[in-house]
Amino acid sequence: MNTIAFFNNKGGVGKTSLVYHLAWMYSDLGLSVLAVDLDPQANLTSMFLDEGELEKLWPDGRHHETIYGALQPLLEGTGDISTPHIEDIKPSLGLLVGDLALSASEDELNSQWPDCLDRKPRAFRVLSSFWRVMEQACTVRKADVVLVDVGPNLGSINRAALVAARHVVIPLASDLYSLQGLKNLGPTLRRWREEWEERRIRNPVPGLSIPPGTMTPSGYIVMQHAVRLDRPVKAYDRWMARIPAVYREAVLNEPSISAPRKVKDDLQCLATLKHYRSLMPLAQEARKPMFFLKPADGAIGGHAYAVQECYKDFHALAFEVAKRANVSITTQPEPASLFPLSA
Numbered sequence: 349m350n351t352i353a354f355f356n357n358k359g360g361v362g363k364t365s366l367v368y369h370l371a372w373m374y375s376d377l378g379l380s381v382l383a384v385d386l387d388p389q390a391n392l393t394s395m396f397l398d399e400g401e402l403e404k405l406w407p408d409g410r411h412h413e414t415i416y417g418a419l420q421p422l423l424e425g426t427g428d429i430s431t432p433h434i435e436d437i438k439p440s441l442g443l444l445v446g447d448l449a450l451s452a453s454e455d456e457l458n459s460q461w462p463d464c465l466d467r468k469p470r471a472f473r474v475l476s477s478f479w480r481v482m483e484q485a486c487t488v489r490k491a492d493v494v495l496v497d498v499g500p501n502l503g504s505i506n507r508a509a510l511v512a513a514r515h516v517v518i519p520l521a522s523d524l525y526s527l528q529g530l531k532n533l534g535p536t537l538r539r540w541r542e543e544w545e546e547r548r549i550r551n552p553v554p555g556l557s558i559p560p561g562t563m564t565p566s567g568y569i570v571m572q573h574a575v576r577l578d579r580p581v582k583a584y585d586r587w588m589a590r591i592p593a594v595y596r597e598a599v600l601n602e603p604s605i606s607a608p609r610k611v612k613d614d615l616q617c618l619a620t621l622k623h624y625r626s627l628m629p630l631a632q633e634a635r636k637p638m639f640f641l642k643p644a645d646g647a648i649g650g651h652a653y654a655v656q657e658c659y660k661d662f663h664a665l666a667f668e669v670a671k672r673a674n675v676s677i678t679t680q681p682e683p684a685s686l687f688p689l690s691a
Contacts, residue, residue, distance in 0.1 A: 349486045351494040352566070352673050353513035357536075358529030359500035361519045362571040362621075364391045365628075367497040372637040373666040374493055375441040378679035382434070382491040384482055385415065385446030386509040387499040393446035396437055398635060405435070405445050414447035418481045422473060423456050429477050432485045442489045444482070446497075450505065458504035464547035472551050472558065479512035479559035493675050502536050510537065511544050512559045515673045517618065518568040518599070520591060522584040527594050534598030537563050565599050566672040567618040569665070570611060592616065618672070619665040624658050626651060637662075 354367050364387070371383040385392040394402065411417045413433035421427035434442040456474060463471035482494055498509045510516065516537065520526040544561035551558050570588065592614040593604035600616070608614045627638040627647070634645040639659035641647035647655045670677050 349483050349494060350492070350515075350673060350675055351482065351496055351513045352515045352517060352669065353496040353498055353510055353563075354517050354519060355498050355506070355510060355513075355533070356519050356526070356529055357500050357502050357506075357533050358521075358525050361521045361526060362623075363500070363519045364395065364497050366519055366569065366571065366621075367392055367495050368395045369637050369639070369662050370666055370669065371441060371495050372640070373662045374495075374670075374677075375438060377663075377666060377677050379440065379492040379675070379677065380490050381441045382444065382482070382486055382489050382494045383437075383441065384444040384485075384494060384496045386450070386478065386505065387446060387497050388448055388451035388505065389499060390446030390448055390450075392497040393443065395632075396443050397435070397445075406447065411447050411449060414445045414449070415481065416447035416449045416453070418444075419450075419453060419477050422477055423453055428473060429481055429484075432481045434485050434489060442485065442491070444485055454503060454505055457508050461504065461507070461543075461547075464550060467550045467552045469553045472547075472553055472556060475508055475511065475547075476556065476558050478508050480557050482512060483557055493670070493673070502532065507540055510540060510563050511561045514560065514562050515564050515566045517566050517669060518595075519571045520568050522570055522588040522591070524587060527587065527590055530591075530594050530598045534595075534601070537565070537599070538601060565616075566669065567616045568595055568599075569618050570620040571623070618668045619661065621661055621665070622657070624654055627654055627658060 354363050356363055367383065371381050374381045383392065405411065405413050410420065418430050418432040422429050432444060435445050437443055460471040460474040464475060486494055496509060496513060498506045518533065541561055541563050548558050548561060568591070570591065588611050589609065591611055592607035595616055596602050596607040597604040611617050611620060624638050627641060630641055630646045630651065631638040634641060639655055639662055641655050643652065667677065
């Protein structure tokens with residue numbers, strides 16, 4: 349199972365939008381995709397589904413068809429994880445539905461972490477629960493790639509989610525807060541990786557599927573930078589110039605002196621994505637990715653050109669992320685069909 353988590357403990361960097369658009373792009377490129385919402389705010393789920401659909405999935409009482417519903421028997425001590433419900437967005441794209449109730453698992457995930465060191469079976473069942481739910485869903489969907497959205501914090505839910513990730517992509521904004529976030533995030537990822545390796549070898553449960561916990565950093569994406577004449581405005585230049593060194597030192601644990609001086613020269617930079625401010629409201633109204641907007645959705649004139657540029661950006665990013673995560677893409681749209689702008 350090839351799991352890619354998109355994570356930054358600093359919020360507001362476009363992480364959820366990134367997961368949403370890449371899920372649609374990979375589906376368009378012929379892959380079977382599983383999108384997983386492990387953020388208790390469930391923003392990814394709300395991008396895929398409208399309120400009517402969510403009301404059916406979040407009824408009063410138990411939420412059997414959400415990620416929390418799959419974990420609930422285990423968390424309540426009445427059994428192990430249940431068979432996860434997969435919301436069918438399209439034949440090649442499934443969603444493990446998020447749930448605000450997932451925040452209730454925080455204490456249990458936290459308390460079971462030290463118990464792994466004492467080889468307690470329940471601790472390993474709880475800490476591997478995200479991995480095992482995704483594994484079951486991945487098998488059902490025959491998914492080529494699993495994209496995981498997590499919340500912007502360093503709590504125990506995210507620790508369990510990241511333990512279940514083979515690769516980690518870090519979205520950034522070109523500002524002071526993202527740089528400070530990197531300085532916290534990098535050492536934390538290394539510590540979680542080391543601590544899980546110490547624990548996983550103590551698993552006493554035969555046949556229990558345990559996540560590898562590799563959490564390999566695949567690179568960073570600079571999101572939402574302001575643009576003037578196709579260049580970031582000067583106010584952001586100094587923060588962008590510092591990203592390669594901070595990433596190298598904080599995340600890769602390498603000397604910062606080895607980092608290039610510019611983001612565009614940094615092999616760790618997967619992409620710098622423009623902020624398509626004018627397209628997002630149209631996409632939300634049409635309930636589709638920005639790069640699939642058509643004239644009937646209001647994508648005319650300058651918006652039509654922005655749709656084309658958006659598709660190019662996410663198309664290139666999808667291939668770059670796939671390459672870093674060893675995901676094979678064998679089909680590509682024909683050049684003439686890249687930009688379906690007809691109504």
